[in-house]
Amino acid sequence: MATVERPLQRPVGIPQASAAPSGWLSWFSTVDHKKIGIMYMLSAFVFFIIGGIEALLMRIQLGTPNNTFLSPDVYNQLMTMHGTTMVFLAVMPLNVGLGNYIVPLMIGARDMAFPRMNALSIWLFILGGLMLYSSFILGGAPNAGWFAYAPLTEKGPTLSATHGMDYWILGLTLTGVASIAGAVNFIVTILNMRAPGMKINRMPLFAWAQLVTQFIVIFAFPSLTVAQVFLLFDRNFGTRFFLANEGGDPMLWLHLFWFFGHPEVYILILPVFGIVSEVLPVFSRKPIFGYAFIAYSTVAIGFLGFLVWAHHMFGTGLGPMVDAFFSGASMLIAIPTGVKIFNWIATIYRGSIQMKAAMYYALGFIAMFVIGGISGITLASPPVDLQQTDSYYVVAHFHYVLFGGAIFGIFAGTFYWFPKFTGRYLNETLGKVQFWILLIGFNLTFGPMHELGTQGMPRRIYTYEAGMGWDFWNMVQTVASFGIAIAVALFMWNMIVSLRSGQRATNDPWDGATLEWATASPPPAYNFASTPTVHSRRPLWDSKYPDLDVAHSPTTKPVKRRELAPLDLEELNRPVEPGSIHLPSPTFAPLYVAIALCVVFYGILYLSTAAIPSVIAIVVGLGFFAFGVTVWLRAADRDNASAH
Numbered sequence: 001m002a003t004v005e006r007p008l009q010r011p012v013g014i015p016q017a018s019a020a021p022s023g024w025l026s027w028f029s030t031v032d033h034k035k036i037g038i039m040y041m042l043s044a045f046v047f048f049i050i051g052g053i054e055a056l057l058m059r060i061q062l063g064t065p066n067n068t069f070l071s072p073d074v075y076n077q078l079m080t081m082h083g084t085t086m087v088f089l090a091v092m093p094l095n096v097g098l099g100n101y102i103v104p105l106m107i108g109a110r111d112m113a114f115p116r117m118n119a120l121s122i123w124l125f126i127l128g129g130l131m132l133y134s135s136f137i138l139g140g141a142p143n144a145g146w147f148a149y150a151p152l153t154e155k156g157p158t159l160s161a162t163h164g165m166d167y168w169i170l171g172l173t174l175t176g177v178a179s180i181a182g183a184v185n186f187i188v189t190i191l192n193m194r195a196p197g198m199k200i201n202r203m204p205l206f207a208w209a210q211l212v213t214q215f216i217v218i219f220a221f222p223s224l225t226v227a228q229v230f231l232l233f234d235r236n237f238g239t240r241f242f243l244a245n246e247g248g249d250p251m252l253w254l255h256l257f258w259f260f261g262h263p264e265v266y267i268l269i270l271p272v273f274g275i276v277s278e279v280l281p282v283f284s285r286k287p288i289f290g291y292a293f294i295a296y297s298t299v300a301i302g303f304l305g306f307l308v309w310a311h312h313m314f315g316t317g318l319g320p321m322v323d324a325f326f327s328g329a330s331m332l333i334a335i336p337t338g339v340k341i342f343n344w345i346a347t348i349y350r351g352s353i354q355m356k357a358a359m360y361y362a363l364g365f366i367a368m369f370v371i372g373g374i375s376g377i378t379l380a381s382p383p384v385d386l387q388q389t390d391s392y393y394v395v396a397h398f399h400y401v402l403f404g405g406a407i408f409g410i411f412a413g414t415f416y417w418f419p420k421f422t423g424r425y426l427n428e429t430l431g432k433v434q435f436w437i438l439l440i441g442f443n444l445t446f447g448p449m450h451e452l453g454t455q456g457m458p459r460r461i462y463t464y465e466a467g468m469g470w471d472f473w474n475m476v477q478t479v480a481s482f483g484i485a486i487a488v489a490l491f492m493w494n495m496i497v498s499l500r501s502g503q504r505a506t507n508d509p510w511d512g513a514t515l516e517w518a519t520a521s522p523p524p525a526y527n528f529a530s531t532p533t534v535h536s537r538r539p540l541w542d543s544k545y546p547d548l549d550v551a552h553s554p555t556t557k558p559v560k561r562r563e564l565a566p567l568d569l570e571e572l573n574r575p576v577e578p579g580s581i582h583l584p585s586p587t588f589a590p591l592y593v594a595i596a597l598c599v600v601f602y603g604i605l606y607l608s609t610a611a612i613p614s615v616i617a618i619v620v621g622l623g624f625f626a627f628g629v630t631v632w633l634r635a636a637d638r639d640n641a642s643a644h
Contacts, residue, residue, distance in 0.1 A: 021586060029586035031115035032525055033104050036122050038421065040097030043126050044090050050133075051085035052488060054078045056481055059445075063478030065466035075462035076143035077164070081132070083146030084168065087264065088175055089129045091406045095271035096182055098413050099210045101421065103186065105516035105523060106204045108195025108532045113188040115584045116632060121182040123594035128174030131598060135167035142168035145460065147261065148231070150242035150253035155235040163605060166235060169228045170601040176221050176228075177597075183214035183221075195515070197534035201295070204514045204537075205288065208295045209274025212302040213267055219306065220263040227256035236608040254316065258309040266305040268402055269369075270298060272409030273340055276362045279412050280344055282510050283359040284351030290343040291537060297336035304333040314385045323382045330380035337373060341366060356510075357431030361412035364439055368404025372397055375450065390460075393453025399446040411435075411491070418498070419505030423521045427502065430494040434487045441483025448473040507573070513541035518572055526581040529574045532567055543567040587635040592628030596621050 021029045030036065058078055061070040070078070100118065104111055112118045135141045140162035144153045153165045190211045194203065203211075230241040231253070240246040242253050273294075281288040288294065307329040314323055344366060353359065375397040379385045388394060418426045453459075457470050464470055508517040518540050519528055536542045543566035603617030 026586065028591055029588045031111070031119045031584045031586060031590075033112045033115065033118060034101050034523060034525075036118050037097045037099075037101030039122050040093050040100055040125070042097075043122075043129070044093035044097060047085050047089035047129055048091075048094070049488070051082050051090055052485060054082040054085070056485060058082065059478040059481040061462060062464075062474050064475065065464050065468075065471055067463055070462065072462050073143060076145075077136075077141040079460065079462075080142045080145050080164075080168070084132065084142070084172070085129075086402070087146060087268070088172060089125075089132070091268045091402060091410070092179070092264075093125055094410050095213070095268070095406075096179075098275070098410070098417070099186065099206075099271060100182075102417060102516055103207050103210055104189065104193070105420075105519065105527055106207050106514050107190060107193065107198055108515050108528065108534065109189060109193040110527050110581070111583065112185050113193055114185050116587065116590050116635070117181050118185050119587075119590035120593055121178040121185070123591050124174050124178035124181070124597065127594050127598045128171045128178065131174060131601065132167055132171035135164050135171075138163070138167075140164045144168075147257060148253075149257075150231060150234070150250050151244070151248075153231060153235070154243060160235075163609075166232065166605045169232045169235075170605050173225060173228055174598065174601060176225055179217050180221050183217035186210055186214040187218070195532050195534050201292070202534060202537045203295075204274075205277035205291070205294055205298075206271070206274035208298055209270045209272075209277070212298045213270045216263045216267050216270070216302050216305060220260045220267065223256050224260035227253055227260075230256075232604075251313075251316065254313050255309070258312045259306070262309040262312065263305040265398075265401065266301055268406050269409075270301065272365065272406050272413075273298065275409050275413035275416070276344060276365055277340075278514065279358050279362040279416050280347045282416075282512055283354045283356055283362075284348050285354070286347055286351045287513075287538065288343070289346035289349075290339075293339050294343050297339040300336040301333060304329060304336070308333060311380055311385065314382045315389050327380050327382055331377060334373065334377055341370060356415070357426065357428050357435065358412045358415035358510075360432055360435045361408050361415060364435060365405060365408040365412060368400055368408055368442070372400030372402075372404055375400065388453055390458055391453035392449040392457045392459055395459050396446050396449030396453060399449070403446070404442060408438075411438075416510070417516075419509045420516055420521050420523070422499060422502075423505055424498050424502035425505050425509065426498045427494050430490060430497075434490040434494065437483055437490065438487035441480050441487060444480030445477050445484060448477055508540070511541075511544075513538035515539060518543075518567055518569060520573060524576070525583060526576065528572045529576045529581075530568075530571050532572055539567055543569065582639075584639050585635060587631065589628050589632035589635055592631060593625060596623075596625035596628050599624065 027035060027039065030039075057070065058075065061067050061075055100112070132142075142148070142160070142164040143162075144160055144165060148165065148168060151159070153160050155161065155165075190203070190207055194200075230239070233239040234241050234243070234248075240248040242248045242250050244250055277288055277294055308326055310318060310322060310326040311330045314326075318326075348363075375393070379388060379394065379397060415426050415431055418424070452470055452473055455469055457464065457468075464474075505521055507519065507521050509521070510517070515532055515534070516523075518532065532539065546566060599621030600618050601621075603614040603621060605614075607614040607618075
């Protein structure tokens with residue numbers, strides 16, 4: 001696909017710079033992709049800590065048999081919120097935050113395609129998460145699991161009697177709107193705002209991974225939204241979509257949820273594949289092996305991810321033909337995943353490896369993800385799945401994929417790009433100590449779950465009887481889970497110390513290859529003083545080492561880097577007057593719109609039990625929404641009038 005060449009924006013002489021909010025208030029009005037990326041990462045990390053505390057409380061409860069540390073209902077609330085938090089409020093937005101910060105820099109763009117919509121996404125995400133957690137103080141949190149199986153989630157005296165599941169529905173709907181808006185933004189940005197010469201087959205693999213991930217978001221999230229709307233109406237307005245004894249079908253929930261739920265796994269893990277594909281070649285001092293195979297296998301995973309949802313339903317009696325199809329498709333997806341792993345190993349092979357902390361985490365990711373992938377293959381077999389699907393074996397599997405995979409990979413990306421974010425290194429020694437504590441703690445926490453699952457320990461139980469053979473390993477897991485907590489606390493200490501007094505980093509501290517390392521650390525608001533022109537897959541590397549041969553694949557004729565036009569690094573980093581490059585002006589409009597939608601959602605939530613206050617809230621929310629949109633349009637008009 002051809003890239004769009006854009007002329008350098010010229011000075012515009014508009015006064016908004018002096019009138020723009022400053023200090024901490026600027027974070028509420030920012031439309032800068034870098035600030036929004038940091039807001040995503042920090043807020044998601046806070047939710048990650050909260051989800052981790054919930055996990056520790058559950059592990060204390062399960063540490064000994066017949067424990068009464070938690071009541072069954074509180075345990076169910078913590079279990080539901082832990083899963084919901086880690087999937088929707090932690091791992092996914094951590095990836096979005098990294099993408100928000102890095103992708104525009106990687107492709108040589110000044111910002112995301114729709115900066116205000118980008119700001120709306122972060123505020124909807126934060127407010128949706130806060131709405132979910134407000135359920136703890138407003139009557140009770142959701143308690144039916146992050147999968148919210150109907151009809152367990154129907155309102156009734158013995159089921160979900162509180163508004164907890166309504167908070168789950170509407171809070172996640174807000175974050176879902178944020179995700180879809182963000183996905184559109186990423187897709188348009190990557191497809192239309194790449195630097196001149198950056199053809200799609202020259203894009204960094206992290207950008208490839210983000211592009212495919214956002215297409216998955218676009219196609220997967222509507223299924224969850226439809227299911228949530230049906231459930232909201234079932235619970236509050238008398239419909240019966242999921243009640244079998246009243247003409248509904250609970251299987252409909254399973255199909256709608258898992259059509260979203262399984263692609264969600266790839267929404268969580270594909271960006272991490274991209275991170276690792278950037279980290280390994282830099283610290284192996286080699287080009288990535290099999291660039292095209294990695295890129296196209298990402299597309300294949302994105303496609304196949306939509307053909308495997310029913311393997312979560314083998315136990316429901318779909319029939320042998322359906323089971324056979326989804327079993328085959330589930331095993332098939334191991335092929336493109338295996339392709340990536342072999343290419344990563346080939347990248348390391350005979351490389352001049354630098355064992356920095358980022359490399360530790362990238363290698364740890366490969367090892368943990370392979371273990372999770374192998375157990376996933378076993379679960380793709382219906383006979384095995386029927387034995388294990390409701391046991392701790394499955395809990396072990398998805399934690400190896402989503403913690404051992406995603407979190408280790410995100411730590412790799414954080415150690416790798418922290419100098420770009422802040423201009424300082426994270427402490428390497430602390431990072432490596434944290435890695436070993438995390439690796440040991442993680443494996444002792446989740447590894448024994450394989451054994452407990454095969455011994456028959458069911459998932460989702462809040463206690464168990466003594467003498468079943470589960471006591472020892474549950475105690476080991478509980479003790480080890482505090483090792484994970486220590487590792488995360490060490491990371492937080494590392495961030496604080498490094499931000500205050502960490503070693504200062506150069507613009508290109510790792511001798512990188514991609515465009516984000518060609519600008520200052522941290523980058524200026526406009527990213528690059530001029531738009532870079534790209535002639536290869538590793539534009540910065542080729543500019544720094546013009547006398548080395550380069551071949552992007554075994555079938556490509558090697559050329560000298562000096563035959564490629566280098567980047568003009570001095571031009572990219574020349575001093576620029578802040579007002580001489582037009583950027584969208586800061587505005588509070590996205591925050592206003594997000595708050596208004598949140599008020600409307602609170603009104604809908606209590607519509608069936610407190611009609612008059614709810615209607616007032618909805619009317620007030622819609623009025624504030626109209627005000628926010630008006631402010632938004634005026635800000636857009638000012639920018640359009642001043643841009644030229």
